[in-house]
Structure formats: structure tokens, C-alpha cells
Amino acid sequence: MKAMHALSGRARELIDAEERYGAHNYHPLDLVVEHAEGVWLWDVDGNRYLDCISAYSAVNQGHAHPRILAAMIEQAKRVTLTSRALRNDRMPGFLEKLTRLCGFDMALPMNTGAEAVETAMKLARRWGYEVKGIRDGAAEIVVFSNNFHGRTTAIISASTTPEYKRHFGPLVPGFVPVAYGDFEALERAITPNTCAILIEPIQGEGGVIVPPDGFLKRIWGLCKEHQVLFVADEIQTGLGRTGDLFACDYDGVKPDILVVGKALGGGFYPVSAALADEPVMGLFKPGDHGSTFGGNPLGSAVASAALDVIVEEKLVQRARYAGAKIMQGLRAIASPAIVDVRGRGLLIGVELNLRARILSKALLERGIAAKDTQETVLRIAPPLVIDDDAIDYFLDRFKDAVAAIQAPTA
Numbered sequence: 001m002k003a004m005h006a007l008s009g010r011a012r013e014l015i016d017a018e019e020r021y022g023a024h025n026y027h028p029l030d031l032v033v034e035h036a037e038g039v040w041l042w043d044v045d046g047n048r049y050l051d052c053i054s055a056y057s058a059v060n061q062g063h064a065h066p067r068i069l070a071a072m073i074e075q076a077k078r079v080t081l082t083s084r085a086l087r088n089d090r091m092p093g094f095l096e097k098l099t100r101l102c103g104f105d106m107a108l109p110m111n112t113g114a115e116a117v118e119t120a121m122k123l124a125r126r127w128g129y130e131v132k133g134i135r136d137g138a139a140e141i142v143v144f145s146n147n148f149h150g151r152t153t154a155i156i157s158a159s160t161t162p163e164y165k166r167h168f169g170p171l172v173p174g175f176v177p178v179a180y181g182d183f184e185a186l187e188r189a190i191t192p193n194t195c196a197i198l199i200e201p202i203q204g205e206g207g208v209i210v211p212p213d214g215f216l217k218r219i220w221g222l223c224k225e226h227q228v229l230f231v232a233d234e235i236q237t238g239l240g241r242t243g244d245l246f247a248c249d250y251d252g253v254k255p256d257i258l259v260v261g262k263a264l265g266g267g268f269y270p271v272s273a274a275l276a277d278e279p280v281m282g283l284f285k286p287g288d289h290g291s292t293f294g295g296n297p298l299g300s301a302v303a304s305a306a307l308d309v310i311v312e313e314k315l316v317q318r319a320r321y322a323g324a325k326i327m328q329g330l331r332a333i334a335s336p337a338i339v340d341v342r343g344r345g346l347l348i349g350v351e352l353n354l355r356a357r358i359l360s361k362a363l364l365e366r367g368i369a370a371k372d373t374q375e376t377v378l379r380i381a382p383p384l385v386i387d388d389d390a391i392d393y394f395l396d397r398f399k400d401a402v403a404a405i406q407a408p409t410a
């Protein structure tokens with residue numbers, strides 16, 4: 001297969017400028033995207049790539065979805081931002097659609113995922129003091145090893161990954177980490193001061209780690225037994241990605257607080273939210289929390305259309321079908337380089353016995369953009385609109401790339 005990823009002068013120039021003027025807080029693949037549509041990306045030299053990253057699951061609906069684009073343009077001509085000092089005519093419909101779809105009384109709209117996680121943390125602490133009766137300042141939130149909930153100071157305080165925290169202290173107290181999947185350790189970690197358990201129902205950044213079946217259900221039972229809130233961070237796993245509307249649905253669990261983001265903005269605009277029923281969300285009073293951009297009319301119009309696309313195009317079912325087909329194809333590849341293929345729906349992890357960056361680069365040369373998450377795990381997460389032809393394209397090229405890294409040319 002022809003290698004297609006030699007960097008042109010134009011691409012080199014852009015990469016150099018980014019490195020020169022931008023902070024070096026990422027280590028991206030050297031693919032300079034110029035436009036995108038559906039599951040495809042085109043670089044500045046006109047080469048086409050299958051997107052298996054989907055902006056970390058923010059583009060579940062596919063790039064430049066015409067319906068979301070139309071909603072965005074139409075709203076941009078009317079009014080984009082009012083702040084919450086005023087009301088706007090788009091937010092109520094969006095919130096009604098979101099809460100009905102997710103099955104909660106109320107939602108608090110924010111922008112990025114990290115902000116929605118912060119919202120959930122504050123809400124859980126508030127509930128701990130005002131409902132559970134925890135002594136002020138003593139509330140604890142149980143979190144899991146290898147979690148990823150974002151990058152704010154409170155959130156990195158809950159992280160167990162040393163490089164996320166190094167020289168960013170003093171950190172925020174009150175987080176108790178336990179090993180992901182270890183129910184007995186979790187039971188031991190619960191104290192009378194525990195207000196919440198915060199969990200990703202499948203760990204995405206952690207390496208596509210799927211907990212044992214029934215793990216979430218057992219945690220939910222533990223929460224009920226000890227009067228603790230079950231807080232699910234479905235920013236990456238939610239809105240169809242795992243072949244259910246939410247990954248918690250797989251275990252039949254309804255969280256007390258649900259956190260959504262990424263695909264809620266359809267890849268166009270950052271929109272996130274924390275959702276809960278009235279006895280919990282009702283604890284927020286005017287002035288307690290907010291954001292200038294949260295719930296703005298442009299974001300509300302975009303998110304409304306993004307939700308419609310997920311429902312009306314049956315993206316949940318498509319993720320389930322396409323994910324099963326891709327996983328079956330990956331498992332059929334007989335290669336000593338592949339240690340494990342795991343995941344659910346279109347959130348797939350391929351564990352390798354070599355650095356995943358090596359395979360990621362080989363894939364890029366063959367027209368596939370897929371990125372390592374942990375050192376040895378490649379994450380495969382294309383937009384949910386992927387069709388059979390694109391799946392065949394993916395599997396053919398993936399096989400070829402794996403064969404090439406097994407037998408490198410001298």
C-alpha cells in the first residue's frame with residue numbers, strides 16, 4: 001500500500017508555526033487537517049484519512065453534519081450570546097430535550113467537559129452537607145485509579161496519574177482513589193463522610209478499560225446502602241458511543257448525577273451539562289454556580305440539533321453494529337503484536353506488545369488517523385456514522401499496518 005503521509009512544505013510550515021507560537025501542552029500526530037466531512041479528514045495536501053479519533057468522541061455525529069451546521073448558521077444570524085443575566089428563547093427547548101432523553105428532572109448547562117465535572121463535584125459536596133449532614137469541609141468523593149475527568153485543579157487532584165499533577169499543587173483535598181474494578185476496595189473506602197462515587201463507566205483515556213459486568217450495578221447498590229451519590233462521567237462514553245445511549249444503561253443503572261459533554265456539541269461548539277433530579281439539582285440556588293457561556297442560544301441550538309441527529313439517525317444502534325463488526329475483524333487478525341482487543345460499541349482499545357505510537361504512525365501512512373491513549377493501547381473510535389465501506393477500508397489498512405510493524409523493512 002502506498003505511503004501517503006510524507007510531510008509537504010506547507011504542512012511543515014504550519015507545524016513549525018504551531019510549535020513556535022503555541023504552548024507545548026500536547027503531542028499531536030503530524031496530520032494538519034484542512035477540512036472534514038462525515039468520517040473523513042483531508043490534510044492540507046488533499047490526502048484523505050479515516051478519522052478514528054473523532055476529537056476524543058466529540059464528533060459522534062460525523063464531521064460537518066449538515067443538519068447541525070444548518071442549525072448553527074441559522075442561530076448565529078439571530079443571537080449567539082446573552083449570558084444568564086437574561087433569558088434566551090433556545091435554552092428551554094434544549095434543556096427539555098436533554099432532560100427527557102436522559103431521564104432526569106433538571107440539567108445545568110456548561111461548556112467543556114471539565115466544567116461539567118466540576119459542577120457535579122460541587123453539587124455532590126453540597127448534597128453531602130445539606131442532605132446527608134456531613135460536617136462542613138469533611139466531604140469525600142471516591143474516585144478510581146487511572147481516571148480521566150479533565151484538567152482543572154480540582155479534577156487533577158482526583159487523578160492518580162503523577163504527570164497530570166506534578167508541580168500543580170497545592171491540590172484540592174477530599175478525593176479517595178481506589179482501584180478500578182475492585183469492589184472490595186471500594187467498600188472499604190466508603191466512610192460516613194463519603195458524599196459521592198465518581199466513575200467513568202468505561203475508562204477511555206485510561207486505555208479503554210471495561211469494568212467487569214455488573215460492577216456498576218454493585219456500586220449503585222453500595223451507594224444506596226450508604227447514602228452516597230452515584231456520579232457517572234459519561235462525557236466520552238455517552239450519547240451512543242458504546243452502543244447504548246449511555247454506558248451505564250448496559251448495567252441498568254441510572255446515576256444520581258450524570259455528566260455529559262463532547263458529542264453534545266456535535267463537534268461544532270463546546271456544550272456540556274450535569275443532570276440530576278430535583279432533590280439534588282434543586283440544592284443550587286442563584287449565585288451558587290454558573291458560566292457566562294453556559295446555556296447560550298448558539299450552543300443550545302447546536303446541542304438540540306446534535307441530540308436530534310443521535311436519536312433520528314439511530315446512532316446508538318449503528319455504534320453497536322459497527323463496533324461489533326470492527327471488533328470481530330480486529331480479533332481475526334493473527335498477530336503477535338496484538339495482545340487484546342476490548343471495548344464496547346465504537347469505543348475500542350487494541351492493546352499491543354509495543355508502543356502504540358508505532359502503529360499509529362503506520363496507520364497514518366495508510367490513511368487512518370488513530371491515536372495511542374496509554375503507552376501500549378491504540379484507541380479506535382470513529383464517528384458513529386461509519387458505514388460498511390469505511391469499515392472494510394479500516395480493516396484492510398489496519399491489517400497491512402500491523403503486518404508492516406511486525407516485519408519492518410531494513
Ligand SMILES: Cc1ncc(COP(=O)(O)O)c(C=O)c1O
Pocket residue numbers: 056112113114115117148149150151200204205233234235236237261262
Ligand atoms: C471521561 C472524560 N471526562 C472529562 C473530560 C474532559 O472534557 P474536556 O476536555 O471537554 O474538558 C474528558 C476528555 O477527554 C473525558 O474523556
